[in-house]
Amino acid sequence: MADDMASRYQMMEELGSGSFGTVYKAIDKANGEIVAIKHIDLESSEDDIQEIQQEISVLATCASAFVTQYKASFLKGHKLWIVMEYLGGGSCLDLLKPGVFNEAHVSIVCQQLLQGLDYLHSEGKIHRDVKAANVLLSNTGKVKLADFGVAAQLVNIKSQRNTFVGTPFWMAPEVIQQAGYDFKADIWSLGITAIEMINGEPPHASTHPMKVLFLIPKNPAPRLEGPEYSSTFKDFIAQCLTKDPERRPSAKELLKHKFIRNAGKTEALQELIQRKQEWDGCRGISKDVKYYAETLKSISKPSVEDEDEWVFDTVKAPTMRTPSKNPSMWVPNGTDWTTLDEDDESPDPSQLMEDMHISQLPKPPKHQANSTVRRTSGFERSPSIRRANTKRRSSGVKQPLGLDLSFGNSPSTVRQFRRVSDRVPSEAVPPRSSHGLDENTSPKVITGDSTSKEAQLGRRAYSKAIGMSCQEVLSTTGDGEKREAISRLAEAWSDLEMVDPEGLYHIIRVMNERLQADSRLSALQPDSPSRPRLVLAQNNPHLKSHRRRQSTTEPPPQSPLSNLPGQQVSGMEHTKQLSDVLYQRWAEGLRNRWGF
Amino acid sequence: MAFFFNRGRSRSPADVVRSTKDLLLRAQETPSTPKADEELAKQLGQMKVIVQGTQDQHLPEQVYALIQATLQEDLLYDLSRSIHLLPFEARKDTQTIFSHILRFRPSSYAPDKDPPVISYIVHHRPEILVELCRGYSHSQSAMPCGVILREALKFDVVTAVVLYDQSHEGEPAGRLSDLKPNAPQNGEGVFWKFFEWIDKGNFEVSADAFTTFREILTRHKSIVTAYLASNFELFFGRFNNILVQSNSYVTKRQSIKLLGEILLDRANYNVMMAYVERGENLKLCMKLLRDDRKMVQYEGFHVFKVFVANPNKSVAVQRILINNRDRLLRFLPKFLEDRTDDDQFTDEKSFLVRQIELLPKEPVDRSRPSRDAQSGVNTAAVA
Numbered sequence: 004m005a006d007d008m009a010s011r012y013q014m015m016e017e018l019g020s021g022s023f024g025t026v027y028k029a030i031d032k033a034n035g036e037i038v039a040i041k042h043i044d045l046e047s048s049e050d051d052i053q054e055i056q057q058e059i060s061v062l063a064t065c066a067s068a069f070v071t072q073y074k075a076s077f078l079k080g081h082k083l084w085i086v087m088e089y090l091g092g093g094s095c096l097d098l099l100k101p102g103v104f105n106e107a108h109v110s111i112v113c114q115q116l117l118q119g120l121d122y123l124h125s126e127g128k129i130h131r132d133v134k135a136a137n138v139l140l141s142n143t144g145k146v147k148l149a150d151f152g153v154a155a156q157l158v159n160i161k162s163q164r165n166t167f168v169g170t171p172f173w174m175a176p177e178v179i180q181q182a183g184y185d186f187k188a189d190i191w192s193l194g195i196t197a198i199e200m201i202n203g204e205p206p207h208a209s210t211h212p213m214k215v216l217f218l219i220p221k222n223p224a225p226r227l228e229g230p231e232y233s234s235t236f237k238d239f240i241a242q243c244l245t246k247d248p249e250r251r252p253s254a255k256e257l258l259k260h261k262f263i264r265n266a267g268k269t270e271a272l273q274e275l276i277q278r279k280q281e282w283d284g285c286r287g288i289s290k291d292v293k294y295y296a297e298t299l300k301s302i303s304k305p306s307v308e309d310e311d312e313w314v315f316d317t318v319k320a321p322t323m324r325t326p327s328k329n330p331s332m333w334v335p336n337g338t339d340w341t342t343l344d345e346d347d348e349s350p351d352p353s354q355l356m357e358d359m360h361i362s363q364l365p366k367p368p369k370h371q372a373n374s375t376v377r378r379t380s381g382f383e384r385s386p387s388i389r390r391a392n393t394k395r396r397s398s399g400v401k402q403p404l405g406l407d408l409s410f411g412n413s414p415s416t417v418r419q420f421r422r423v424s425d426r427v428p429s430e431a432v433p434p435r436s437s438h439g440l441d442e443n444t445s446p447k448v449i450t451g452d453s454t455s456k457e458a459q460l461g462r463r464a465y466s467k468a469i470g471m472s473c474q475e476v477l478s479t480t481g482d483g484e485k486r487e488a489i490s491r492l493a494e495a496w497s498d499l500e501m502v503d504p505e506g507l508y509h510i511i512r513v514m515n516e517r518l519q520a521d522s523r524l525s526a527l528q529p530d531s532p533s534r535p536r537l538v539l540a541q542n543n544p545h546l547k548s549h550r551r552r553q554s555t556t557e558p559p560p561q562s563p564l565s566n567l568p569g570q571q572v573s574g575m576e577h578t579k580q581l582s583d584v585l586y587q588r589w590a591e592g593l594r595n596r597w598g599f
Numbered sequence: 600m601a602f603f604f605n606r607g608r609s610r611s612p613a614d615v616v617r618s619t620k621d622l623l624l625r626a627q628e629t630p631s632t633p634k635a636d637e638e639l640a641k642q643l644g645q646m647k648v649i650v651q652g653t654q655d656q657h658l659p660e661q662v663y664a665l666i667q668a669t670l671q672e673d674l675l676y677d678l679s680r681s682i683h684l685l686p687f688e689a690r691k692d693t694q695t696i697f698s699h700i701l702r703f704r705p706s707s708y709a710p711d712k713d714p715p716v717i718s719y720i721v722h723h724r725p726e727i728l729v730e731l732c733r734g735y736s737h738s739q740s741a742m743p744c745g746v747i748l749r750e751a752l753k754f755d756v757v758t759a760v761v762l763y764d765q766s767h768e769g770e771p772a773g774r775l776s777d778l779k780p781n782a783p784q785n786g787e788g789v790f791w792k793f794f795e796w797i798d799k800g801n802f803e804v805s806a807d808a809f810t811t812f813r814e815i816l817t818r819h820k821s822i823v824t825a826y827l828a829s830n831f832e833l834f835f836g837r838f839n840n841i842l843v844q845s846n847s848y849v850t851k852r853q854s855i856k857l858l859g860e861i862l863l864d865r866a867n868y869n870v871m872m873a874y875v876e877r878g879e880n881l882k883l884c885m886k887l888l889r890d891d892r893k894m895v896q897y898e899g900f901h902v903f904k905v906f907v908a909n910p911n912k913s914v915a916v917q918r919i920l921i922n923n924r925d926r927l928l929r930f931l932p933k934f935l936e937d938r939t940d941d942d943q944f945t946d947e948k949s950f951l952v953r954q955i956e957l958l959p960k961e962p963v964d965r966s967r968p969s970r971d972a973q974s975g976v977n978t979a980a981v982a
Contacts, residue, residue, distance in 0.1 A: 008801075045848060046894050052849055056806045060742055063803065066687055077802045081848040081892055126691070313885050313923050482893070 008077040009084065012040060014295035024082075027295050028089060038074060041085040047484045055083065061128060062087075069119030071139060071149040090147060092140030095200060098275045099135060101282035104200045106236050107267055108275060112138065113197055113239070114258070114266035115146030120193065121254035123148070124186040133192035134173045135199045144272035171212040172205040176220040177248050187248035190257065194243025198227060201236075235262040461508030465500040469511075612665035615645050616672050623677045626684050640689040647692040650699035659706070666700055670719060675700070679730035682744060683737035694743040698750045713754050721756040725772040728760050732789045733768075735796040735808045745807040752811070755819040762815065762826050764788045780822075784830050786837075790815065794841045797850055805850060813857055820866035827861075827870045835874060839883055848892065855887060855898035862905055871905065878915030881906045885923070888934065897935060900944075907951045917962035920955060927955050 012029040019026045024043040031038055045052060062073035062085075072088040092098070095112065104112070116138060123130055130137075130148060137150040175191035177184040199205045206225035207215045224244040227237045239262035245251040257263060473493035477486060499507045518524045619642040626635060649665050652658065669675055678693055685693060704714045712718075720727050728751065734744025751757045756775055763780070765788040766772040772789075784791070793815075796808040816823055827834055842854035862871040874880055884906065887899025906916055920927070931952050938944050 045852075046892055052806075052853055053810060056810065059803070060807070063742060064691055078847060078849060081894075083802075083849075313882070313889070313919075313926060315882050315919065315922075 008075070009079045012038070012086070014040070017293040017295065029086075029295075031086075037089040037091075039087045039089045041087065043083040043085065044081065044484065045083055046081045059085065065123070065126065065128070067119060067122040068145070069115055069122055069147055071147045088147075090139040090145075090149075091142040092144065092272075092276045093279060094149075095135035095138040095140070095196075098140065098279050099200065099203055101278050103203045104275065106201065106233060108272060109197055109200045110236070110262050110266040111269055111272055112146050112200060113193065114263045115269060116148065116193055116196070117254045117258050117263060119146075119148040120186075120189050121258065124189070124254055129184075129186055130189050130192075131178075132170060132173070133189050134170055134196050134205070138196070140272060140276060142273075142276065144269040144276065146269060146272065171215045171219075172207060173199075174216075174219060175248065176246050179216055180220050184248060186253065187251045190243050190251050190254065191245075191248075194240050195225070197240055197243065198225060201227065201232070233262075235260075235265070239263070455505060457508045458504040461504030461506070461511070462500060464508055464511050465496060465504065469496050469500075469507075610645070612646075612649055612661055613668040615642055615649070616665065616668040616674055618642055619646065620672045620674050620677060623674075623681055627677075627681055631684060636686045636689075640686050640692070643685070643689045643692040643696065646696050650696050650703075662699070662703060663705065666703055666716060669700060670716070673724070675716075675720070675727050676724060676730065679727045679734070679744075679747075682734055683740035685739075690739065690743045694746050697747040701747070701751055713756060717751065717754050717757065720751075721754075721760050721775040723774070725760045725764065725774055726766075728757060729764055729766060729772045729789045732761065732792065732811075735792075735800065735804055738801055738804050741796075741800070741804040741807050745811050748811050749814050752814050752818060755822055758815055758819045759822050762788075762790050762822065764790065780825055781829050784833060786833050791833075791837070794837050797854075798841050798845055798847075802847075802849070805847060809850065809853055813853075816857070816861060817864070820864065824866050824870065827867065831870065831873055835880070839880065843883060843887075848895075852892075852894055852898055855895065855902060859898065859901040859905075862902065872909075872911075875906045875909050876913035876916060878913070878919050881916050881919050885919075888930070893935065897938075897944075900934070900948075904947055904951055907954050914962040914964050917958065921958050921960070921962060924955055924958060928952060931955070 011032055013032055015028040015030065017025055018028050018039060024041060026039055026041045029038050029040045030036070043055065045055075059073070059076050063076075065073065071090065074086040074088065076083060076085045078084070095104075098104075116133070120130065120133070132150060133148070137148065139147050139149045141147070173192040173195045175184060175188040178188050195205045207218055210218065224241075224246050226244070227240045239257070239260050242252055242257065242260065252260075470493065473489060473496065477489045477493070496507070499510075619639070622635065622639045622642060626639060629635075646665065649658075649661050652662075675697070678697065682690055682693055700716050701720075702714055703716060704710075704712075708715070728748070731744045731748050731751070734740035734748075748761075752761070759778060759780075760773065760775055763778040763784070764772045765785060767787070793808055793812045797805050797812060799805075800808060838854065838858065842850055843858065845851045845854065861867055862874055864871075881903075884899055884903040888896055888903060890896050890899065906912070907920065909916075912920070931948055934948065935944070
């Protein structure tokens with residue numbers, strides 16, 4: 004039955020992906036409608052499937068023109084497919100890439116968002132993660148709230164939540180303080196989003212998100228300042244960013260605000276979409292389109308040697324699904340147990356044909372002159388945090404919820420799907436801040452100076468070692484999830500090689516040094532290469548960034564596997580820190596509540 | 600002076616209930632028209648506003664009047680069986696109305712007493728609960744019915760009614776006072792339908808039905824323990840066959856996890872002991888360890904460990920483990936070995952390896968003398 008559902012859709016290109024799965028564009032064959040389908044691999048999700056179901060039930064009970072419409076969900080093998088309305092205009096965060104919005108645009112978006120929030124709030128739902136990245140536009144400029152990864156359903160209209168979810172920069176003070184919060188938390192986030200749209204980034208964007216968690220409750224609420232903004236706009240922001248949630252107006256009240264009442268028509272937002280398209284066009288961004296291809300299940304099937312099957316008594320058993328009063332009848336005999344649950348994900352040839360990457364084309368530079376966010380190294384728009392229980396009980400009795408707030412690829416934390424254009428593969432690239440100058444120059448220049456010795460070595464390292472090792476490991480890895488991770492890493496390396504071979508070289512070099520510096524890891528290495536050491540210029544940005552990282556965290560000695568470059572270079576140590584702090588905060592909250 | 604300010608919608612709660620009832624009865628008989636739907640949605644919307652109150656006003660006496668009228672007109676019953684006929688928003692409103700009415704306690708009510716409507720339903724109108732369960736037969740009503748049911752299942756009396764009902768469609772359901780806790784079930788009551796809804800329903804229905812099923816089985820332990828003891832064969836027969844071996848990944852994984860939770864619950868000690876002495880159950884678990892999906896293997900491990908850790912293993916269980924000792928000792932060290940950060944799992948795994956190493960060469964019957972004959976029969980049947 005599930006397969007029937009899946010075959011209803013003609014899968015098309017990938018729209019975006021997160022640690023949690025991938026979103027594809029698809030066509031509903033029944034009516035030709037374009038939809039977005041989120042594929043969630045449940046095998047990679049350790050947390051309770053029930054939480055995902057919860058998310059679906061929140062989605063399924065929403066029907067509003069201001070909220071992305073849920074259509075259906077079903078299982079295909081161990082993947083959950085969630086069919087949603089397709090919105091072609093992209094997210095507000097995408098649309099901010101060419102430049103900030105003007106006041107008129109912001110007021111339209113806010114007006115639409117307020118209607119969406121008013122709907123959700125009247126339904127007893129809190130979104131909990133309002134930010135530009137979660138605001139989607141249709142091609143015609145319609146504005147819709149998306150991503151209910153962390154939305155909560157309140158049972159009682161007056162009840163409050165105590166969970167700590169959201170994304171630091173956009174979080175309301177009462178959420179951070181875990182004082183118990185309600186709908187008003189979304190209004191704060193809306194105010195932050197308005198600032199984000201007019202400034203290109205939320206307040207404190209250049210601060211480490213960990214620190215932001217302390218700043219938001221401590222500092223006075225952010226304000227919009229400067230003569231270039233109208234006083235009604237400033238007042239709107241001030242209203243949204245009222246620290247006391249009691250005094251913060253509701254969505255309904257804000258809809259009567261002058262700034263909102265004077266908002267124009269949504270069609271005006273088409274300008275933003277057009278601007279983005281032109282901007283993409285100018286930058287030669289022909290999307291690196293990835294098509295959906297069904298995975299070959301056979302790879303992950305364990306090779307079962309017959310001799311290793313369990314030996315059970317050879318009782319003749321009828322088919323195993325026949326209910327029977329006699330318990331000994333339930334058991335299939337030893338030979339047919341492998342036939343359980345055939346997923347039969349055999350590839351559809353037509354789809355495989357479509358699986359052609361346009362990778363022959365020179366890849367566009369992924370570093371975008373992005374005036375929107377000054378990011379701290381590697382920390383790219385912190386993914387939403389959500390509570391999740393990770394470690395399971397051993398005794399079956401539920402222990403107090405464990406928490407895994409580690410970011411990145413941990414499946415349980417992030418339920419956010421970045422849109423492709425936002426998914427800058429620079430995640431595996433040295434901090435972008437170090438490219439400050441290069442970014443604003445034309446793409447040619449980036450590669451133009453990469454003829455240095457380091458760059459050549461970097462290219463060589465890639466072609467001789469990295470690419471092949473990735474291939475090699477990939478070919479010996481059966482598990483689908485791992486394969487995906489490895490190929491992502493390989494892709495990241497390849498991007499890096501193209502954009503910054505010099506940086507690649509330095510990563511390898513530093514990695515090598517560190518491996519050798521560690522007494523246990525160095526044993527793994529073959530004879531240390533007695534290459535002459537290159538002396539680096541003191542102002543080498545890569546060196547600096549490495550120093551900076553080294554000074555912030557001393558990576559703990561780990562197994563060589565978990566110390567692979569992907570981790571080192573991505574700057575994930577920051578998020579690790581953040582997660583530690585969040586964990587502590589959470590644990591404290593828990594202790595208070597449980598009276599430990 | 601509420602009536603004065605509410606001129607626009609000044610109808611009394613009783614009026615609203617009555618017109619809702621009329622519209623519902625009509626909807627059950629004739630195919631819906633947009634106009635009838637709209638009218639019904641309007642009435643339910645009004646009821647919702649009354650029970651829920653608004654941000655600034657909440658009138659308990661209005662709610663009380665509404666509840667009285669609801670019981671008088673037997674509206675909850677009609678609502679419970681026609682949720683699938685209602686339009687989208689009206690279904691959600693019905694869910695809200697139901698939940699509020701079930702929870703309602705007059706201020707004079709002792710807090711440890713069940714809310715009045717709950718008591719009324721289990722003693723006089725258990726059909727409402729049965730109809731709510733049957734909401735899983737329609738995908739439109741599955742989720743709202745599920746939410747209402749789980750609200751009601753917070754009370755043990757409701758759990759008892761749902762577990763013990765044996766009525767057929769159209770028959771009166773069992774009142775709380777008629778229930779016979781120790782009589783074995785015929786497996787046709789509404790609780791047993793959950794296996795079907797979970798197994799056959801589409802994903803949304805199946806997942807919600809499972810959530811409710813889980814709630815029934817884990818919330819009120821003493822009722823469930825007694826129930827499982829008197830219906831052991833029937834229950835685990837279906838559980839093993841329909842749920843653990845389901846073709847749906849989610850059902851399979853969730854039910855193995857639930858199985859572990861049920862078995863490892865202290866209250867269910869006797870149930871656990873009975874479960875882990877069956878060789879058949881062990882075989883099922885060992886097959887889960889070899890499933891080709893990691894999380895199924897992992898969930899299976901947490902049931903498998905109970906068999907091995909049990910100090911008084913039955914002869915049947917010992918025999919299977921002994922026959923597979925070498926295979927298990929080869930298999931376990933490599934089993935899910937990438938879970939390196941899961942210390943507990945690693946510890947448990949090495950504990951199991953140790954236990955298997957320590958198994959005697961031949962099964963030893965260490966069970967109590969009175970059990971001897973019984974397990975002997977089991978083993979004979981298996982061999």
